[in-house]
Amino acid sequence: MRQVGKFLIFIKTLFVRRENFRKFFSLFMEECIKVGYKSIFIVTIVAFFTGAVTTIQTAYNLTSPYLQDYLTALAVRDMVLNIVPTLIALIFAGKVGSNIAGELGTMRITEQIDALEVMGINSAHYLVLPKVIASALMMPLLIIMACFLSVYGGYLISALTDVIPSSQFIYGIRVDFNPFVITLAIIKAVVFGFIVSTISSYKGFNTQGGAFEVGKAGTQAVINSCITILVSDYVITQLFVG
Numbered sequence: 001m002r003q004v005g006k007f008l009i010f011i012k013t014l015f016v017r018r019e020n021f022r023k024f025f026s027l028f029m030e031e032c033i034k035v036g037y038k039s040i041f042i043v044t045i046v047a048f049f050t051g052a053v054t055t056i057q058t059a060y061n062l063t064s065p066y067l068q069d070y071l072t073a074l075a076v077r078d079m080v081l082n083i084v085p086t087l088i089a090l091i092f093a094g095k096v097g098s099n100i101a102g103e104l105g106t107m108r109i110t111e112q113i114d115a116l117e118v119m120g121i122n123s124a125h126y127l128v129l130p131k132v133i134a135s136a137l138m139m140p141l142l143i144i145m146a147c148f149l150s151v152y153g154g155y156l157i158s159a160l161t162d163v164i165p166s167s168q169f170i171y172g173i174r175v176d177f178n179p180f181v182i183t184l185a186i187i188k189a190v191v192f193g194f195i196v197s198t199i200s201s202y203k204g205f206n207t208q209g210g211a212f213e214v215g216k217a218g219t220q221a222v223i224n225s226c227i228t229i230l231v232s233d234y235v236i237t238q239l240f241v242g
Contacts, residue, residue, distance in 0.1 A: 028134055031130045035134050035138050036137075039095060043088055043146050047149040052156070054076050054150075055153070058072050070169070070172035072163075073154070073170070073172025081147055081150075081182070084146050085143045085189055085192070086229065089139070089188070089233075092142070096200070097200035098218040100131055101204035101214075102217075102218045104200075105203075105217045113127070113205070127201075127205075128205065131201060140186045143186070155173075184240055187240070188233060195225060199228060200221040200222075
């Protein structure tokens with residue numbers, strides 16, 4: 001409970017003694033490039049092959065002559081659109097979360113954060129808030145892209161390997177589609193982005209010691225972010241679907 005209280009106080013400090021908008025916007029754009037643009041490659045690879053492998057595995061398991069081919073695509077669509085947001089969030093926690101914790105931890109042990117405080121700058125607002133907003137904004141864009149690429153990966157593998165006819169795949173991903181699935185994925189993405197950025201920033205910002213503690217903070221940031229993502233995934237799904 002003490003750690004939860006410290007974390008909530010840390011979140012509160014992000015919104016006091018704000019910097020001027022021009023400087024904040026510059027920092028925000030830099031963070032968007034770090035957490036969004038530089039994550040596109042890994043997200044593309046993971047999403048595309050997730051859709052491709054899911055299509056092959058589902059087609060292999062649904063071999064009953066009583067099942068129509070389009071049911072494979074329908075199953076793939078439902079699985080990837082529900083699994084991909086959580087999968088990408090876990091990857092985001094490992095890549096971006098560890099980087100945030102390491103960056104802030106290094107700044108803390110080298111007294112750069114203390115120097116900002118001496119100059120009268122709210123270091124939490126200056127260093128952390130751009131990362132939080134950038135993560136909450138970039139995460140939905142990454143997940144939307146990942147959902148598209150996972151479905152496209154399934155379609156491409158169906159066309160190249162003939163596991164199911166591509167026309168049946170297209171029909172399957174369209175039939176009985178509920179658009180709220182995309183809305184739910186975006187809601188999860190915003191929450192996941194906030195979780196990863198705030199937990200990682202908290203761990204890095206409060207690092208004490210030396211290089212070993214910086215590495216430990218990065219590890220704790222990833223572990224705590226992953227656990228919180230899985231719990232929040234269940235809670236959000238239960239609230240909106242259950």
